[in-house]
Amino acid sequence: MDILKRMVIFCKAAVEVPWHVPCGGICYGDGNLVFIANDWHTALLPVYLKAYYRNNGLMKYTRCILVIHNIAHQGRGPMEDFSYVDLPEHYNDLFRLYDPVGGEHFNIFAAGLKAADRVVTVSHGYAWELKTSEGGWGLHNIINENDWKLRGIVNGIDTKEWNPQYDVHLTLDGYTNYSFETVHTGKPQCKAALQKELGLPIRPDVPVIGFIGRLDQQKGVDLIAEAIPWMVGQDIQLVMLGTGRPDLEQMLRQFENRHHDKIRGWVGFSVKLAHRITAGADILLMPSRFEPCGLNQLYAMMYGTVPVVHAVGGLRDTVPPFDPHGELGLGWTFDRAEAQRLIYALGNCLLTYREYKKSWEGLQRRGMMQDLSWDHAAEKYEGVLVAAKYQW
Numbered sequence: 001m002d003i004l005k006r007m008v009i010f011c012k013a014a015v016e017v018p019w020h021v022p023c024g025g026i027c028y029g030d031g032n033l034v035f036i037a038n039d040w041h042t043a044l045l046p047v048y049l050k051a052y053y054r055n056n057g058l059m060k061y062t063r064c065i066l067v068i069h070n071i072a073h074q075g076r077g078p079m080e081d082f083s084y085v086d087l088p089e090h091y092n093d094l095f096r097l098y099d100p101v102g103g104e105h106f107n108i109f110a111a112g113l114k115a116a117d118r119v120v121t122v123s124h125g126y127a128w129e130l131k132t133s134e135g136g137w138g139l140h141n142i143i144n145e146n147d148w149k150l151r152g153i154v155n156g157i158d159t160k161e162w163n164p165q166y167d168v169h170l171t172l173d174g175y176t177n178y179s180f181e182t183v184h185t186g187k188p189q190c191k192a193a194l195q196k197e198l199g200l201p202i203r204p205d206v207p208v209i210g211f212i213g214r215l216d217q218q219k220g221v222d223l224i225a226e227a228i229p230w231m232v233g234q235d236i237q238l239v240m241l242g243t244g245r246p247d248l249e250q251m252l253r254q255f256e257n258r259h260h261d262k263i264r265g266w267v268g269f270s271v272k273l274a275h276r277i278t279a280g281a282d283i284l285l286m287p288s289r290f291e292p293c294g295l296n297q298l299y300a301m302m303y304g305t306v307p308v309v310h311a312v313g314g315l316r317d318t319v320p321p322f323d324p325h326g327e328l329g330l331g332w333t334f335d336r337a338e339a340q341r342l343i344y345a346l347g348n349c350l351l352t353y354r355e356y357k358k359s360w361e362g363l364q365r366r367g368m369m370q371d372l373s374w375d376h377a378a379e380k381y382e383g384v385l386v387a388a389k390y391q392w
């Protein structure tokens with residue numbers, strides 16, 4: 001309830017900001033504006049914009065775009081929660097949602113999706129998944145009804161912070177900066193530095209596999225756990241960094257103790273170590289059960305690290321599977337969240353790493369040559385802003 005009250009105040013204040021706060025030197029007031037709201041926390045903004053402003057002749061040309069980052073979090077509660085959002089009674093039905101699991105309930109995201117002028121989500125694949133009963137988390141019918149205003153746009157990354165050529169975390173402790181031209185020498189040096197820092201045997205021939213993320217079921221950590229007995233028989237090193245469920249944290253510690261020469265499980269989070277794993281690993285695992293966009297696979301490819309991913313959401317969009325015949329693709333994918341599927345994809349990846357060096361170098365080269373900056377995504381957002389503004 002405290003969170004709901006905070007979001008109510010926050011969204012009301014956000015709509016008032018253009019009237020009282022000089023943005024870019026002036027107060028826009030009733031001018032041509034577009035708000036961008038993010039997830040359920042600000043999904044009340046398009047509702048307030050219509051109820052208190054546009055329906056009363058104010059901000060008639062102001063629009064609101066709602067961005068879905070994760071549909072699983074919706075701002076749900078009993079219908080009695082409507083009394084806290086300070087809206088006329090006839091808006092009650094805007095928040096009313098029925099689903100087989102939760103029954104009739106109050107749902108902020110449902111109201112925001114209906115009221116927004118345009119809806120964006122963070123990948124084409126996730127936009128498609130949102131329209132299914134499995135991926136829409138009870139909101140799929142509303143999303144399908146509003147399909148005309150939905151657009152999937154893959155996130156960009158900060159190519160100044162995540163760039164092996166300028167990465168500040170690679171300047172000490174034996175690491176080195178490297179570029180597309182020097183990846184063949186720089187990446188092996190980072191790999192050796194990572195092995196040394198973590199106390200693993202320094203072996204240039206052994207593939208280092210990395211995982212960076214929350215330790216929970218969504219991220220597929222249990223699939224990695226099932227696959228570890230197979231992995232340790234393949235002469236690899238596995239480095240996992242993350243925090244989350246206590247039982248999975250304990251699992252990391254147990255695997256490290258059991259296979260001390262092959263596995264490191266760092267419980268917690270370190271920005272520096274995340275950068276160093278991305279630079280020093282040969283392969284990055286992302287077996288997420290669902291992943292609206294995903295950033296780690298983008299970081300990995302910037303650093304010449306080859307991703308092995310579950311083909312869902314943004315992972316499907318950003319990691320086209322390797323085609324050895326055409327020398328195309330950027331990594332390996334598997335189509336179901338099952339350990340055996342992960343093992344099969346990773347097995348083919350390891351085979352290519354060991355036996356087909358030219359193909360491996362091609363994977364690294366194609367990954368590093370991509371433009372993963374926000375520039376391309378920003379152009380698409382501009383198109384959505386214009387469409388919202390003129391209701392195209």
